Amino acid sequence: MSATIDLPEGSQARAAFPAPRRPEKLVEVVIPVYNEEHVLEASVRRLHAYLSEGFPYGFRITVADNASTDRTSEVAARIAADLPRVRAVRLDRKGRGLALRHVWSASDADVVAYMDVDLSTDLDGFLPLVAPLLTGHSDLAIGSRLGRGSNVVRGMKRELISRCYNLLLRTTLAARFSDAQCGFKAARTQVVQALLPQVEDDAWFFDTELLLLAQRTGLRIHEVPVDWVDDPDSRVDVTKTALDDLKGMARVARRIARGRFGAKAPTPLSRDLPRGMARQIPRFALVGIASTVAQLVLYVLLRSIMSPLAANALSLLITTVGNTAANRRFTFGVTGRADALRHQVQGGIAFLIGLGLSTGALALLHGLADRPSRGLEVAVVLVANALATLLRFLLMRVWVFGPRTAKENAS
Incomplete structure (x- = not known):
């Protein structure tokens, strides 16, 4: 038997998660951090000011500290005490996916999102990212650095690794989204909370696995071309992350082959191939x-x-x-x-x-x-x-x- 995601009888996948009704739509933005005391305060204050000035929906910013060993948690607590729509969460284990899982699974917002603490993605892309989710047009949304209309500044090494990784996703796992790694994503909260139990990864492969699962469940993924500037002080170990991603792809491929990934039972090989x-x-x-x-x-x-x-x-x-x-x-x-x-x-x-x-x-x-x-x-x-x-x-x-x-x- 394959693992399934509960959907109302006779309904399509997208109709399974009706948007809750409330006077004001609420978007929760999660910033997962690990040892980011040097940049955290400036980034959160910049994001808070940007959303306060022109964002047409209610918002909440959650700093999710996943087991930092520096003063990150202290800085987050100080900002939360100073800014009315900022809160701080402290986890005792490391993992970006773990931090997102922890906050998203308990959120009462209409839409949950996350972005990297360095704010490498231009914030002008945030409203186009979440608007289709708030209107019910789409279920998940991702910022894409590889689509037409995007403007990206980064080194050749990262560019090559990113393009090769996304090419592998498309050719081996039939991914139909263009950029799995961009730290600028959002989803309808009820969609995420229904999918999270089947997402196994708690590190960097977390959002790729979430997107693959959503695609196989028949949900609609919206892509937004973004402007993105590489952070030269990034703490990400690119080589280790790439190897972990490859391991994650192999694990998902095994789950698909065994019929244990997504809402559908295993299908013949021709149907498991990318569309067409x-x-x-x-x-x-x-x-x-x-x-x-x-x-x-x-x-x-x-x-x-x-x-x-x-x-x-x-x-x-x-x-x-x-x-x-x-x-x-x-x-x-x-x-x-x-x-x-x-x-x-x-x-x-x-x-x-x-x-x-x-x-x-x-x-x-x-x-x-x-x-x-x-x-x-x-x-x-x-x-x-x-x-x-x-x-x-x-x-x-x-x-x-x-x-x-x-x-x-x-x-």
């Missing part, structure tokens, strides 16, 4: 087979008049143009001329990756063997193409013909 992929894979395979055959024929014909590297490059270039056009229409369902040139350019980058793999393989072959046979050359090109094909499919699905441009039909 069950239809896309066989079509992409057919296009890929045709392209590979065409490329090998062209390679053999061109090999008689030019070097192996030149024949490989030219034959691959010609078939890549046809491959991109065929996948655009046949595999990913994109019609019309809009963005056709951009798709070919992006497909060209996939071509360069394939060219690098096959050229490197041919160069290695000729380095190891004095005069390899034509058949061995063709075999090497075929194997290199197979490796490039897998990567090309991922690039096309996530980047070239991703959710913003593909017109996918449900499988």
